[in-house]
Amino acid sequence: MPSIDDVTDAPDELSDERAEELLEEADLVQDMMGEVCPYPQVEAKKGLQKIDSGELLVQETDHVPCTENVPRAVGDDAEARVWRSGDAKYRIYLRKQ
């Protein structure tokens, strides 16, 4: 399916089911609802410093730009996936490398 994602360079999206599964096994969940950039970026970097390699950090956010900015901010430190509820709620999944 052709998508605008081809030119936006956004991280891969998770299905609703997979997003729930992964949330349960998360090692650190950060509540970033109501927060705007750059604070979620800073918190993501701090959070990744706290967990071990292979562990999972999940940020819950309602700030759309975070779904692109946070994954780019952590760069190679983590593998990023996002989940969009379609209702202005998002989760960013960061698996520490």
Add this chain to the structure above:
Amino acid sequence: MISTIVVAAVVGIGLGVFLQKGRFCFVNAFRDFFAYKDSRVTKGVLAATLLTMVFWGIAYQLGYYQGFWTPRWGLTGLVGGFIFGVGMTYAGGCASGTLYRAGEGYLQFWLTLLFMGVGYAGFTVAFPTLQTTYFEPLTFGEGVSLFAISPVPAGLLGVLVAVGALLVYATLIGRTGTRADAEERSTAASVRPAAMLAPLVGLQQFARGTAEYFRGVAEAARNPLEASKQPWDPRSAALGITAVAVLWFTQVSIVGVTGPEARWTGYLLSQVGVDAGSFEYWGSILFQGQGVGVTVDMVMIAFVIVGAALAALWSGDFSLRVPKRRRLPNAVVGGLMMGAGSRLAPGCNIGNIYSGIAELSVHSFIAAAGIVAGVYVMTHWIYREVGCAI
């Protein structure tokens, strides 16, 4: 008058939609470039500014324009711009970003707008004093646009500056590419030709990137409804913003945000009984002695909020977002600094970085430098615990 209102609605809604869909944010553009060398949004901002400059130059040369905004130049741009840059980085949204986020349902940015209003009002009260203690000593010359004084025709000048900027950009990305190649080969002889080829390599990369972008857009256009709900590339936003800015330039003026906001503050205060017209700054400068009322640019920026709200609703990004208490200082202090800074400069990120550079205004080059310096300092402060790339 009715046709001007229609233009204001079209331009305002268009700006709101493109800003929201492209996440077109000047704080993001500079902050993330300083913090992570992430230049994606920066490129969008540069593309919009350069494209607008080319088209405004052509429109000016052909006589299809309504006027430039060229404040007198001096250190005011540097000082005010710096305060504005620190404020917008702290607040988490520039003047245009605050508008589109207000439209997306962020109560925090309505609070930012409110405190920007307090900043405008405070400035207005202090204006007579500032006039003698700040503006007079720090202003050196009459404001001017290079389009108006250059011996080169404006349209050609716009194209030349854009081509020059493209060559610098191509050299920079080309050099990064060739340096890596040269290190791999690690022979001194191959380094020199590689360095000279940098602009060519960069231009090739630029052409490839552009072609890829248009292929992506063409593919996305096969399924327009689906694609319109997804986030857009900042380059798409840049093209859209350029189109509505050209319409605005030929019909009304250059695009500004904080000037009209400062007028809104005066107008709203006059509605609750304040004699706004009796203050020198509102009466004779912002409303130019025409009386305190709703002007067409005020209508336009109100429609930016509407456009952003529509785009957010369409994409499923709209929601009433309540800020956390610990973020309230960002809205209050950031808003105040943006309000006051944009008056001290004068002009915000849109007036100075986008429109000001697109109209080659001498004042705006200085103010843009001030704003970027403010973002740089504040970014380092915010990221002090996790480190910055630059």
